[in-house]
Amino acid sequence: MSSGMWAEKYRPKNLNEMVNHTEIVTRLKNFAVERNLPHLLFVGPAGVGKTTSILALARDMYGPAYQSFILELNASDERGINVIRDKVKNFARTAAITSEVPFKILIMDEADSLTTAAQHALRRTMEIYTRTCRFCLIGNYSENIIEPIQSRCSIFRFSPLSEEDLRGWVRMIAERENVKLIPEGLDAIFEACEGDLRKATNLLQAAAATQGSLVDDIAIYGVLGRVSPGKIRDLINLGLKGNFLDAREMLRTLLIDEGLAAEDIIRIMYSELLKLAIPERQKVALSDAIGEIDYRLTQGARPEIQLSALVAKLALAGEEMKS
Amino acid sequence: MTEESQPWASRFSPCTQEELVGNDRAIRQLKSWIKSWDKVIPKQRAVFLFGPPGVGKTISVVVLSKDLDLDLLEVNASDYRTKKRLESFIGRSAQQRITITGKRRIIMFDEMEGISGVQDRGGISAIASIIKETRVPIVLVATSIGESWEEKFKPLVDISSPIEFDPIPFGEVYKRLETIADKLDLEVDGEVMDLMADRCRGDLRSCINDLEAIARGRKKITMADAENIGYRDRKDYTPDALMKMFSAKTLWEARRVISSAHIDYDTLFDWIYENLPVVLDDPEDLAEGMEALSRADIHQTRGSRSQDYRLLKYMFNAMTGGVALARRRSKGAGLLKLVRTKIAELGFPPNAFSVMESPEGITIKPIRYLKDDWRRVDTALRGIGAQWVRGSSCWGLPYFRSPQLVWRYRRTYHSRRRLKSVAARLAEKCYIGSKEAIADVIPLLKIIYKNDAAMAQGISKWLGLDEKESEWLKS
Numbered sequence: 001m002s003s004g005m006w007a008e009k010y011r012p013k014n015l016n017e018m019v020n021h022t023e024i025v026t027r028l029k030n031f032a033v034e035r036n037l038p039h040l041l042f043v044g045p046a047g048v049g050k051t052t053s054i055l056a057l058a059r060d061m062y063g064p065a066y067q068s069f070i071l072e073l074n075a076s077d078e079r080g081i082n083v084i085r086d087k088v089k090n091f092a093r094t095a096a097i098t099s100e101v102p103f104k105i106l107i108m109d110e111a112d113s114l115t116t117a118a119q120h121a122l123r124r125t126m127e128i129y130t131r132t133c134r135f136c137l138i139g140n141y142s143e144n145i146i147e148p149i150q151s152r153c154s155i156f157r158f159s160p161l162s163e164e165d166l167r168g169w170v171r172m173i174a175e176r177e178n179v180k181l182i183p184e185g186l187d188a189i190f191e192a193c194e195g196d197l198r199k200a201t202n203l204l205q206a207a208a209a210t211q212g213s214l215v216d217d218i219a220i221y222g223v224l225g226r227v228s229p230g231k232i233r234d235l236i237n238l239g240l241k242g243n244f245l246d247a248r249e250m251l252r253t254l255l256i257d258e259g260l261a262a263e264d265i266i267r268i269m270y271s272e273l274l275k276l277a278i279p280e281r282q283k284v285a286l287s288d289a290i291g292e293i294d295y296r297l298t299q300g301a302r303p304e305i306q307l308s309a310l311v312a313k314l315a316l317a318g319e320e321m322k323s
Numbered sequence: 324m325t326e327e328s329q330p331w332a333s334r335f336s337p338c339t340q341e342e343l344v345g346n347d348r349a350i351r352q353l354k355s356w357i358k359s360w361d362k363v364i365p366k367q368r369a370v371f372l373f374g375p376p377g378v379g380k381t382i383s384v385v386v387l388s389k390d391l392d393l394d395l396l397e398v399n400a401s402d403y404r405t406k407k408r409l410e411s412f413i414g415r416s417a418q419q420r421i422t423i424t425g426k427r428r429i430i431m432f433d434e435m436e437g438i439s440g441v442q443d444r445g446g447i448s449a450i451a452s453i454i455k456e457t458r459v460p461i462v463l464v465a466t467s468i469g470e471s472w473e474e475k476f477k478p479l480v481d482i483s484s485p486i487e488f489d490p491i492p493f494g495e496v497y498k499r500l501e502t503i504a505d506k507l508d509l510e511v512d513g514e515v516m517d518l519m520a521d522r523c524r525g526d527l528r529s530c531i532n533d534l535e536a537i538a539r540g541r542k543k544i545t546m547a548d549a550e551n552i553g554y555r556d557r558k559d560y561t562p563d564a565l566m567k568m569f570s571a572k573t574l575w576e577a578r579r580v581i582s583s584a585h586i587d588y589d590t591l592f593d594w595i596y597e598n599l600p601v602v603l604d605d606p607e608d609l610a611e612g613m614e615a616l617s618r619a620d621i622h623q624t625r626g627s628r629s630q631d632y633r634l635l636k637y638m639f640n641a642m643t644g645g646v647a648l649a650r651r652r653s654k655g656a657g658l659l660k661l662v663r664t665k666i667a668e669l670g671f672p673p674n675a676f677s678v679m680e681s682p683e684g685i686t687i688k689p690i691r692y693l694k695d696d697w698r699r700v701d702t703a704l705r706g707i708g709a710q711w712v713r714g715s716s717c718w719g720l721p722y723f724r725s726p727q728l729v730w731r732y733r734r735t736y737h738s739r740r741r742l743k744s745v746a747a748r749l750a751e752k753c754y755i756g757s758k759e760a761i762a763d764v765i766p767l768l769k770i771i772y773k774n775d776a777a778m779a780q781g782i783s784k785w786l787g788l789d790e791k792e793s794e795w796l797k798s
Contacts, residue, residue: 004781007753055754076758077758110756198753205767227763228762258742259746264758296621299624301621304728308596308616309617312610312613315609316610318606319607
């Protein structure tokens with residue numbers, strides 16, 4: 001019985017199933033009992049249970065039909081604040097009549113990616129529909145959320161999962177899915193997932209698919225080589241070797257065939273750069289170069305041109321290291 | 324005439340401003356000038372639209388007149404012969420701001436290139452005096468070929484403001500062809516569209532005519548049908564122009580390429596970007612040249628975002644002079660080196676092929692019969708832009724190859740569509756953004772689909788993917 005994505009299958013369904021964030025869960029349980037809640041702002045790193053918490057709360061509060069009382073939007077997928085406003089309007093306009101709870105919940109993921117202007121518009125919308133709709137904004141950093149929104153929300157800070165909990169959870173899934181996860185495999189997952197439980201679970205599932213349910217470190221590294229960071233590491237190495245044409249070809253594959261966003265590529269390039277075994281001075285210079293290109297991209301410049309210019313800088317750095 | 328029997332170029336000509344293709348800047352200029360007549364008679368009583376054929380000069384005037392609810396009086400070549408008619412009829416019309424239908428008037432002198440210099444000199448001066456007196460907007464339209472046209476129309480150029488139309492960019496022509504083919508339910512090979520859109524060199528009208536010529540009465544067009552498209556006699560100036568540009572020693576010399584290439588700036592930019600890494604084979608030159616292109620890209624973004632097109636000149640300088648002057652250490656043997664590396668990568672000794680330079684590019688001739696290896700070599704050489712030349716049994720690799728980007732988007736059209744739809748399903752089911760689905764989850768799904776059919780089937784069912792989407796994840 002292994003259908004669907006394990007990360008969803010083992011997502012805690014209600015607040016009682018949540019083993020971490022004890023304090024947050026206690027407060028959320030109170031909301032569920034009282035059938036009332038303020039606007040919420042959940043901040044914390046990826047894959048620690050922010051979305052899970054609000055979904056669990058919704059289920060506890062509305063019962064099995066909770067889906068019709070929530071709307072989940074991802075700020076990075078919506079085209080501008082006007083689209084968001086329309087969706088919110090349509091969702092919030094109809095009161096939640098069939099329920100004892102007089103409001104619905106709108107979940108806005110990656111709210112910290114909204115521009116300041118968009119957040120101000122959102123704040124206005126929150127005020128207008130407060131009677132019929134509560135907002136749960138989710139993001140990684142509260143610094144990127146404007147003050148007026150912060151002051152209208154109860155803020156919940158999610159801490160990173162402990163190593164203990166993370167390992168325990170992955171081990172639990174492996175057991176239930178009859179995957180033989182040997183300690184080296186678990187170590188490799190833990191190292192790669194950067195505290196993100198969803199990433200860890202997805203890695204486990206993909207690795208289990210490759211080796212007929214035995215997961216060791218080799219299986220994990222095999223999978224890691226074929227996901228974006230692995231490929232971008234290859235791209236960097238091609239650049240450093242001075243093989244610009246092949247690097248550009250690879251860049252085109254990532255951008256066009258695989259549809260990666262330029263900002264994701266540059267983010268991963270930066271984190272891979274820090275891990276590179278190159279002279280420190282070069283590292284500083286390349287970080288500066290990445291920063292410049294990052295800025296140019298935010299100004300609307302063309303991704304392929306800008307990233308190619310960066311690869312050319314890598315090639316130059318590689319040449320300098322040779323001599 | 325019923326709609327079906329109309330020539331396609333007019334049947335599919337745009338009816339609203341949104342449907343106009345390309346030349347945004349020129350059209351905006353034209354529109355804001357026409358609107359400036361709303362209150363007072365502006366200082367410039369005429370504008371002069373010029374540019375190559377088939378890029379939408381006339382239709383822009385027609386469409387804008389309709390959009391702005393103006394009564395358009397079209398004057399064309401046959402009227403220029405009779406100075407009398409010009410002075411009396413048109414001159415009188417130019418004094419009436421409102422027509423009998425109650426609409427405001429606009430006058431267009433079309434096909435001005437049809438005025439022959441000496442004979443019709445009277446015509447030009449008659450038009451000039453109409454412009455000086457006019458109380459309604461006057462638009463002059465001429466297809467400009469060669470340098471002398473400006474000389475010919477000097478009296479008119481002096482009293483009107485110029486609006487230049489560029490060739491329609493390749494991608495836009497392609498899109499338009501695609502739309503037309505869709506409307507006609509016509510199945511056209513991507514390769515054919517590519518050939519046609521490329522060959523028309525920005526002349527959209529001729530391109531639609533060509534499509535009609537080969538497609539009337541058919542439902543499906545393949546490369547075989549396209550073989551007999553008549554070549555319009557236009558030389559491809561781009562490689563020559565690039566050659567000159569890359570060897571320029573001054574900014575001025577490099578900039579001249581823009582006027583001699585006869586292609587639009589965006590396409591030229593793509594050509595330069597495509598070929599720059601081969602010409603600038605020294606790492607320092609390459610980094611400098613790419614930095615110049617990156618800066619050019621920024622100037623262009625700023626210019627079009629703020630609609631302040633003065634900024635475009637900085638783009639031209641960076642993409643031409645900036646790139647050309649970066650070439651200081653390069654040996655210019657990048658392409659030869661590339662060929663040799665490819666041959667070595669394929670596992671052949673250097674003497675298995677004769678690699679020679681010619682004026683147009685490099686020829687790569689196998690010394691012995693390749694047999695089963697041919698396809699493998701062909702794929703690899705195609706990858707760097709070479710093509711098999713049938714008659715002379717060798718591959719030819721031009722010094723400058725056309726931009727690959729558009730190609731690439733086209734080739735991956737279906738797979739990108741699947742990528743998007745799968746990402747959307749994942750985003751909904753897993754409560755994540757679709758960007759995250761693309762970056763983090765889909766690569767893992769692909770691994771699962773390749774290795775574990777049962778698990779894959781479960782996921783497809785859970786996500787509600789159709790067969791094609793599941794197949795795509797497996798590929």
